[in-house]
Amino acid sequence: MTQRSPSSSTNTSASADTATPRKGSLAALKGLLPFLLPYRRQFVLAGIALLFAAGATLAIPAAFKQMIDLGFGAQAGAHSIKHVDATFLALFGVAAVLGVATAARFYMVSWLGERVTADIRSAVYRHVVHQSPEFFETTQTGEVLSRLTTDTTLIQAVVGTSISLALRNTLLFVGGLVMLFVTSAKLTAIILALLVLVIVPIVLFGRRVRKLSRDSQDRIADASALAGEILNAMPTVQAFTHEKIEAERFGSSVEGAFAAAMQRIRARSLLTMLAIVLVFGTIVFVLWLGAHAVLEGTMTGGDLGQFILYASIVAGSIGALAEVMGEAQRAAGATERLLELLAARSDIRNPAHPRALPARSSNGAALALHDLTFAYPSRQDTAALSHVSLAIRPGETVAVVGPSGAGKTTLFQLLLRYYDPQSGAITLDGVDIRDLDLHTLRGAIGIVPQDTVIFSADAMENIRYGRPEATDEEVIAAAKLAAAHEFIERLPQGYWSFLGERGVRLSGGQRQRIAIARALLKNPPLLLLDEATSALDAESERLVQGALEAAMVGRTTVIIAHRLATVQRADRIVVMEDGRVVETGTHASLVAMKGIYANLAALQFHNVHVEH
Structure with a gap:
C-alpha cells in the first residue's frame, strides 16, 4: 500500500x-x-x-x-x-x-x-x-x-x-x-x-x-x-x-x-x-x-x-x-x-476567522507576491521558488515565461493555495490569501489549465461547472466568447451532447475552448491562463486569442505562455529561471536586453529578430 x-x-x-x-x-x-x-x-x-x-x-x-x-x-x-x-x-x-x-x-x-x-x-x-x-x-x-x-x-x-x-x-x-x-x-x-x-x-x-x-x-x-x-x-x-x-x-x-x-x-x-x-x-x-x-x-x-x-x-x-x-x-x-x-489532515486549512475581500473593483484584483520561497513537500531539498517578489496592478496582464522547471506552474499552485510557501506571503487586494476562506479565494480566481479536464457529461454541464447556478443562456454566451459555440452547435445534440470520458470525443483544441468558456462563465476578478492556447491550431488560436483579449477586460490576468502572440500583448513580461525572477519588462525591452528572454525568443519564436 x-x-x-x-x-x-x-x-x-x-x-x-x-x-x-x-x-x-x-x-x-x-x-x-x-x-x-x-x-x-x-x-x-x-x-x-x-x-x-x-x-x-x-x-x-x-x-x-x-x-x-x-x-x-x-x-x-x-x-x-x-x-x-x-x-x-x-x-x-x-x-x-x-x-x-x-x-x-x-x-x-x-x-x-x-x-x-x-x-x-x-x-x-x-x-x-x-x-x-x-x-x-x-x-x-x-x-x-x-x-x-x-x-x-x-x-x-x-x-x-x-x-x-x-x-x-x-x-x-x-x-x-x-x-x-x-x-x-x-x-x-x-x-x-x-x-x-x-x-x-x-x-x-x-x-x-x-x-x-x-x-x-x-x-x-x-x-x-x-x-x-x-x-x-x-x-x-x-x-x-x-x-x-x-x-x-x-x-x-x-x-x-x-x-x-x-x-x-x-x-x-x-x-x-x-x-x-x-x-x-x-x-x-x-x-x-x-x-x-x-x-x-x-x-x-x-x-x-x-x-x-x-x-x-x-x-x-x-x-x-x-x-x-x-x-x-x-x-x-x-x-x-x-x-x-x-x-489524514490537510496542511491547507481555512483560517479560524477568515477575512473578507474588499468590494470588487471594475478593473480586477491587485495581486502581490512578497519574497516567496517554496519547496514541494516531496522534494524539500530543492526550492521550486526562491525569494520571488512581484506586484501586479488591477487590470494588468502579466505573462510569465521561462524554461521548464523555472517555477511558473508552481506560482499558479501557490496563488490557488494548493500549497503554502515556507516563507513570504501572497496578497489579493491587500489581504493575505492565508486569511481568506478557501472558497472565497478560489472563487475569485478563474483558471484555464494546460491539461484540460473534461467531465463525463454534456457540453452544457461541462461549461456550467464554472458557475453551477448559471442559466443556459449564460453558458451559451460564455461559449461564444470562448469561440466554442460553433463546434458545440455542430455536435449531434448540440450543447446536450455527451463529450465522453475525459472529453475523448473532442479534439485538443475543442477541449481547451470548453475550459476557457468554463473560466469565463465564472467571471472572476483574477484570471490564470496556463498555456491556454497551447493545444490550438492557428485558426482556433486566432479565434480564442480574440476571445481572451475580450475576457481580460476588467480583470487582472496572469499568463504562462510560450506563444509570441500572447506574450507580446501582455502589459508586462516576467522571466523566471530556477525559481527566481530574473528579468521583467515589455517584449521589446526584454529583447533589447539580449538576456534570457531574448534567447528564448530566438529559440522558440523564430520570427523574432534579435539584434546583434
Whole structure:
C-alpha cells in the first residue's frame, strides 16, 4: 500500500492515531462508533428482536424434554397424548415467534449495514476531496477507490450481518451454558474445563488470520491502483504498444493478490477446522458420559435430550462466533485503512476567522507576491521558488515565461493555495490569501489549465461547472466568447451532447475552448491562463486569442505562455529561471536586453529578430 510522505507533520499524527488499534485484534472497529451512534433506535429494535429470537431458540430443548419425559418416558401415563399435543402446539408457537423475530432482526441489521456503509463512503469521499495536492502526490487514486468499495463492503458485511450474528450467538452461548448447568452441573463443568484448553490455540491462530487479512486487502488495493493508473493512460500505453506488458504487470499484481488471499483462506480454513474438531470432540466426550448416566439411572432420557440440544446450541454458537471473528478481523483491517484516510489532515486549512475581500473593483484584483520561497513537500531539498517578489496592478496582464522547471506552474499552485510557501506571503487586494476562506479565494480566481479536464457529461454541464447556478443562456454566451459555440452547435445534440470520458470525443483544441468558456462563465476578478492556447491550431488560436483579449477586460490576468502572440500583448513580461525572477519588462525591452528572454525568443519564436 502506498504510504504518505513522512515529511508531513500531519502524517506523523495520522500514523500515531492509527497505530494503536492494530495492537488489539478488533480494537480498530471502535472507529465505526461515530457512524453507528446516530442509529441507536434501530439498534434497540434489532436488539429486542434478537432477544425474542434467542429466547425462542433456547425454549426448544426444554419443550423436547417435556415431550420425552411426559410423552414417552417413565413418567408417561394416560394423559401422554395430551402432553405430546400440548408440547407440539407450544413448539409451533415458539417457531412462529422465532420466525417473526428472526425476520425483524434480519431487516433491521441489513438496513443498518447499508445505511452505515453509505455514510462511511460519503464521509471518506467528502474528506478526500478536501485534501491538498500533497495528499495526492503520495496516494494513488486507485487505492482510494479500493478503500471506498472493497473495504466498505467488508464493513457492510460486519455491520449488516456479523455484529447481529455475534450478538445472537453470544446470547445463545450464555443462555445455553446456563441451561446446561441447570440440566447437569457435573457434565457442564467437565465441558468448560476442556473448552478452556481448546480455545487457547484457536485464539492464537486467529491473530495470524487477522494479519493475513490485512495483507490480502493491501494486495487488492495495489492491483486496483495499478489498473486505475493504466486505464487513465490508455492512449499512451497503446501508442508505445505496451498493452501486453501492462496486461502482464496487472496479471502479476492480481496473482500476488490471489496468493495473499489464498494464504488467508487456508489460515481461516484451518482455524474453522480446528474450532469444529476440538469443540465438537469435547462435546461428544461429555455426551458419552451422559449416556452412561442415563443407563445408571442418575439422569432421565429427557434430561439427556435437553442436554444434547443445549450442548449443540452452545457448540454451534462457538463455531459461528469463530466464523464471525474471521469476518470481523477482515473488517478490522478494512476499518484501519479507512480510518487512515479519515485521519489524514490537510496542511491547507481555512483560517479560524477568515477575512473578507474588499468590494470588487471594475478593473480586477491587485495581486502581490512578497519574497516567496517554496519547496514541494516531496522534494524539500530543492526550492521550486526562491525569494520571488512581484506586484501586479488591477487590470494588468502579466505573462510569465521561462524554461521548464523555472517555477511558473508552481506560482499558479501557490496563488490557488494548493500549497503554502515556507516563507513570504501572497496578497489579493491587500489581504493575505492565508486569511481568506478557501472558497472565497478560489472563487475569485478563474483558471484555464494546460491539461484540460473534461467531465463525463454534456457540453452544457461541462461549461456550467464554472458557475453551477448559471442559466443556459449564460453558458451559451460564455461559449461564444470562448469561440466554442460553433463546434458545440455542430455536435449531434448540440450543447446536450455527451463529450465522453475525459472529453475523448473532442479534439485538443475543442477541449481547451470548453475550459476557457468554463473560466469565463465564472467571471472572476483574477484570471490564470496556463498555456491556454497551447493545444490550438492557428485558426482556433486566432479565434480564442480574440476571445481572451475580450475576457481580460476588467480583470487582472496572469499568463504562462510560450506563444509570441500572447506574450507580446501582455502589459508586462516576467522571466523566471530556477525559481527566481530574473528579468521583467515589455517584449521589446526584454529583447533589447539580449538576456534570457531574448534567447528564448530566438529559440522558440523564430520570427523574432534579435539584434546583434
